[in-house]
Amino acid sequence: MAHQLTSAERDVPSLSSVWRESVQMDSSVVEPREKNDAWVVLRAGCDPAMTRDLRVLRNLREKEACGPASSYSSSSGWEQTDIQPHMRRTLTEWMLQVCEELHCEEEVFPHAVQYLDSCVARFTVERSNLQPLGTACMFLASKMRDMVPLTASKLCVYTDNSVSVPDILQWEVAVVSRLDWCLASVVPSDFLELILHALPFVQTPRRSKMRRHVHTYIALAALDSRLSVFLPSTVVCACVSLAMQRLKLLDTAACPYLVTNFLASLLAIDLSTILLCCDRLGSVVELSLPACFLNRSAVRVTGIGSSSAESLDVAQTSVRSPQEMMVKHSSPP
Structure with missing residues (x-):
């Protein structure tokens, strides 16, 4: 038998109506990642309870102090036999172009670079594997930061199909294992x-x-x-x-x-x-x-x-x- 709503329940505003009112109050809530006839992504606005609480700053400082970025120098990791520091610039510029073209969140690119530097500092990487590694880092960072994560097939297109979907998935497993599954770093x-x-x-x-x-x-x-x-x-x-x-x-x-x-x-x-x-x-x-x-x-x-x-x-x-x-x-x- 169907549940009959009481008068008190009818007076309670729905979640969708409350959300629409919050969107009208704060125009910064609506920020489409991609505009077309099919869909538009809506992002949440800033929470004053978080942005005005200085305890959040202390927690972030503690988190970054024990994170992977605090225990290595990226310039030293790039001085290997087969790769050189200038290759980092070439790879990261390509990663930035991909993140820009795909309209990723601003945090995706620096987060991906953190993964990249940490991996290069922890194990030897051949020159031919730099692009697959960078692609996997973007793939992971998008999962952590993007509202709509990037797909492996879309990333393959930006490698001119030189990196396949199975390659990205294999490198994803390699990256998370090298990072000991500590993916929630601070940027x-x-x-x-x-x-x-x-x-x-x-x-x-x-x-x-x-x-x-x-x-x-x-x-x-x-x-x-x-x-x-x-x-x-x-x-x-x-x-x-x-x-x-x-x-x-x-x-x-x-x-x-x-x-x-x-x-x-x-x-x-x-x-x-x-x-x-x-x-x-x-x-x-x-x-x-x-x-x-x-x-x-x-x-x-x-x-x-x-x-x-x-x-x-x-x-x-x-x-x-x-x-x-x-x-x-x-x-x-």
Whole structure:
């Protein structure tokens, strides 16, 4: 016999109606990964209970300290008999292009690079197996981070069918076994929302622009092996500090060293370590961004606006060296 709803049960709003109201209240909830006539993916918005709780930052710091990325240097792992450090750049650039073309979440690419560096540091890899390894790392990272994970068959297309579906599945098993099934690692973008809500220097309407630029810098940092020796929390602090300088989001009374000092205190990181990371990241950005702006697709997928004014602002605004920031920090007000 069918259950008859009582008047109290009829008055309870349905889950779908509550979800539709939340979408209308926060337009950032709707962000399609792919637009066509068949389907549109809807993503959830940020939870203020998580982004405003500093205990989440402490938990992330503890997690990254014991993660695989903290126990190795990617540059040392790439100095093997059959592979060289410059091959990492070539492979990661291809991985970034694939992630961009498939509209993956921003966390997928740096997470895949973490898997890649950890695997290369732990066992010997032949040159001919670099692309299958990179493909398997993207496959795993997409499962961990994407709302709609990438399929092995789709990844095969981007290898020009040089890597088959069975190859990807076999390398997937090899990667997870080498990583001891510890796949839930921390990436720099995991700290971003918490930092943006804690920063007193950034107004709420400017967070969206700030977020896009920081994600771009995180991707550029993942491409360069010199920056992979830093913990994710240090990398995101450098990216945030650099983005605030280039976008000129600081108030007239604030200086860049105040941002760096605030981030160092917020995440309990040594200030000199952040400054060193800022120095390396600044050189990477100066060399990489002009080339990216010449490529329209790179501008589109990295999240930076395609307008020439915004690109010009980011490309030509000077970056303060860590020495200048340290001098300002040590000088009396």
